[in-house]
Amino acid sequence: MSDSIRILFLDDQPDFLETMSFWMQSKGYTVTATGDCAAAIEKIRAKGVDIVFVDFKMPEMNGIEVLRKIREFDNEIPVVIVTAYADDAILHKTHGLNVSGFFSKMDEFEKLDRMLDVLIRNLKRSKASGNKK
16 A cells, blocks of 8 residues: 655654654655755655655744645645644644644554555545546
8 A cells, every 4th residue: 555655754853753764664655754844845845745744843843834834835735743742732723734633652653554544545535536637
């Protein structure tokens, strides 16, 4: 199911990026892992990825700011907010920004696997309906 699925993972913690990249690559995904918000946004703008994971708390720009910038030019790309703590304030800030989900850094890889499965099925369904237009 991971055929040619390109995932971008934006986080300011190199150890977490390395762990997530290794796991996603082991599942057959093509992964770009970075802590550079501007570079990540440009890669997304260039249609270089299919799914985006954005850390909520980063020093340069928080995940909501990154998401807002992405939504200025792409309202369809699946974006998952990654956080060490999810609370109502974060959920409220994402209202209207078409967030595809939330992944806690404390969650198990099985949850991430299920989330990716749903995102990929939705992506394929969206591409298939787009091709019929």
